Amino acid sequence: MxxxxxxxxxxxxxxxxxxxxxxxxxxxxxxxxxxxxxxxxxxxxxxxxxxxxxxxxxxxxxxxxxxxxxxxxxxxxxxxxxxxxxxxxxxxxxHAQLLDDRRTLRAVADALRDLEPASTPGPGAGPGARAAFIGELAGRLGLRPATLRKWEHAGLVRPRRDPRTGYRIYDEADVRDARLAHQLRRGGYLLRQIAPLLDRVRAAGGLDPLQSALHDWHGRLSTRxxxxxxxxxxxxxxxxxxx
CATH class of the missing domain: 1.10.1660.10 (Multidrug-efflux Transporter Regulator; Chain: A; Domain 2)
Known part of the structure; x- marks a missing residue:
C-alpha cells in the first residue's frame, strides 16, 4: 500500500x-x-x-x-x-449484465410491437409462435417444463388440455404470453408483478400497462x-x- x-x-x-x-x-x-x-x-x-x-x-x-x-x-x-x-x-x-438487460428490454419492446391490441387470441406473437406442447415450448425458451407449470399456477400462461391425452397445448396467445413472461422475468420482475400485466394484455386495449412497465424498466436501467x-x-x- x-x-x-x-x-x-x-x-x-x-x-x-x-x-x-x-x-x-x-x-x-x-x-x-x-x-x-x-x-x-x-x-x-x-x-x-x-x-x-x-x-x-x-x-x-x-x-x-x-x-x-x-x-x-x-x-x-x-x-x-x-x-x-x-x-x-x-x-x-x-457492465456486461447491464448491457444484456438492455438487450432484453429491447427484445421485450420488439415482442410488444408484434402484439395485436385485441382481446381475442390471434397470431400476434410473431414468428415461431405456433401451438406447442410443454416440452417443445420450454426448449424454445431455454426453460424447464417445471418452470412453465409454475407460471401456469401463477396465471402467467393458460394452456388448454388435449381432451384425449390430457397434455398441455400452448396456442399462439399462450406462446406470446410465455415469451413476454420470460423476458420480464429476466428484467427482474416477479411473477406476482407479471401476472396482472398479462391479464391486461389479454383484455381489449390491455397493452398500455406493459408499455408503462417497459418505460419503468428503461428508467431503472438508466439509473443503474x-x-x-x-x-x-x-x-x-x-x-x-x-x-
Missing part, C-alpha cells in the same frame, strides 16, 4: 459513520468483511481509522446502487488485497448505468489515494 494507515488524522468508527446514516458497528462490520482495509489498533485495542478508510467507505457505498451489495463487497475486497485486476473483472461483469459511473468515480479516487 502506498501510504501508511497511520498517516493523516485519526478517525473513530463514529466519525466514518456520520453522514452516511450508518452506525459505528456497521463500520466495524465493514472492516471485518474486508470492505475497508484493516485498521491499526491503539495499545488499548481501539481501532484507528484514517481518511483512507473514509475514502474506502465512500467508494463502497457508491458502488452498491449500481452493482449490488454482494458485488460491491467483492470489488472492495479485491482492491484491499491488492488484486485490482480482479476488481476490474467484477466491474466488467456488472448512472450509478455505475458514480461508483467508478469514487473507486478511482480510492485507488489513487491508496497509491
Amino acid at each position: 502506498g501510504r501508511n494507515l497511520q498517516s493523516g488524522r485519526r478517525l473513530r468508527p463514529i466519525d466514518l459513520a456520520r453522514g452516511h446514516g450508518l452506525s459505528a458497528q456497521a463500520v466495524r462490520n465493514y472492516e471485518e468483511a474486508g470492505i475497508l482495509p484493516a485498521a491499526e489498533r491503539t495499545p488499548h485495542g481501539h481501532r484507528v481509522y484514517t481518511p483512507l478508510h473514509a475514502s474506502a467507505l465512500r467508494a463502497f457505498l457508491a458502488l452498491v446502487p449500481g452493482h449490488g451489495h454482494g458485488r460491491a463487497t467483492e470489488i472492495m475486497r479485491a482492491v484491499n488485497r491488492g488484486a485490482a485486476t480482479e476488481a476490474f473483472r467484477l466491474i466488467d461483469e456488472s 448505468g448512472r450509478d455505475m459511473l458514480t461508483g467508478a468515480a469514487e473507486l478511482d479516487a480510492y485507488l489513487r489515494e491508496r497509491g
